[in-house]
Amino acid sequence: MSSATRTKHDLIARIAAINIAVSLTVVTLKYVAYAVSGSVALFSDALESIVNVMTALAAYGAIRWSSKPPDSDHPFGHYKAEFIAAMFEGAMIAIAALLILYKAYSGLVHGVVFEQPGLGLAISVLSTVINGGWAWALIRWGTTHRSPALVADGQHLFTDVITSVGVVAGLAIAVATGWYILDPLLAGAVALHILYMGYRIATDSMSRLMDQAASPEIEGRIRGVIEANGHGALEAHDIRTRQAGRALFIEFHLVVPGSMSVDEAHDICDRIEHSIERSIEGSEVVIHVEPDHKAKPEASGAVPL
Structure with a gap:
């Protein structure tokens, strides 16, 4: 492996390591937003970010593994490890979606009591801004450096941003109108959306594992x-x-x-x-x-x- 290639691998690994720290920061903020508000929708947002932490760890491990030079057992290298990480990410998203659906059902049956929704919304907006900027950076760097794991992580974070915006807007409407049933309904919509994104990430990774041709x-x-x-x-x-x-x-x-x-x-x-x-x-x-x-x-x- 040339020195230039090794330098690029090290750069991608550093980006993946920073991704873990950013994911931990965002999930902490989102959990605090849920804890102070009691919102099921914000809980769903926080749970998806826990998945982000797990997949960030998987992506880091896969990137380190894929950078290993070819050996006698793997003469073509270890590049496909990144696709395995992306498939793992799809599976984790699906699990998170099922947990969110369960929480949303519980909220519909037993009702939801808001505590400090304004503070919760403010913290959620802050975490969404951080997530949005970082998602854009991951997709850009992953595309530039041809890293499927970074691109998959960035795409997942971007869907997280979209759902967070929807959750914040819907929750603000629920607080303003008193239609608290919107909260678990929003959580259910988030679950269905991320379930679809998990399916897309997993199927795309499977296609590439099966030697998908270049564009x-x-x-x-x-x-x-x-x-x-x-x-x-x-x-x-x-x-x-x-x-x-x-x-x-x-x-x-x-x-x-x-x-x-x-x-x-x-x-x-x-x-x-x-x-x-x-x-x-x-x-x-x-x-x-x-x-x-x-x-x-x-x-x-x-x-x-």
Whole structure:
């Protein structure tokens, strides 16, 4: 692993460690908001943030594990550990949703008594502002550094922000109008929303664990780089990609003239590999060289050179 790659891994790990501290701060604020107000809706918000702490810990562990270099048992590295953390996050969200639904049902049956709703709302607004800023930063950094665990955490926090805004607005209406039944109803709506988001995070991570291909935009860039740097070869075909955490594995067949020497073909491969790896961060390229009678101009996605 190069020093630049190691530095990037360390940076992502530091961000994940800070994420744990931010999550602990937010969950403390939200629990205080629930404790002083007695609101079931604010309880649901606090419970989701407890899940945030658990998933922040899982994300940190996965990021540290995924940064380990390849070994004899894992020659392609440990990148997929981040997808496992994202799936764990989806499962934890689902559990939190069920607990919130139970609390909301209890509030509907037994009623809710507010104590200091104004103070609770003020503390909840503060925690929401912190969460919103941090969610934006996590998604931005996770996308920049190709970290699925950070992106998943940021997306989860962003849904937390959306639900918190809804809870605060609804609770303010309930206090102003005296319609206290809105409180457990809001908690139920929060539960259903985060249950859906947990499902989306888990299914997306499962798809990537099953070697999901790169996006059409990335695959288009790969073909463009091959076309621009493949002079001397005749064609590239059977281009395949698979995403594994921050790594993107790319492989394809490169057709060269049958009379070309091994050295010449190797030089072309080196030129293409280096160009792709410079253009697409985290890419690892494998090229299979074939003689001209193996050309497949009719193949889908073939790149004539």
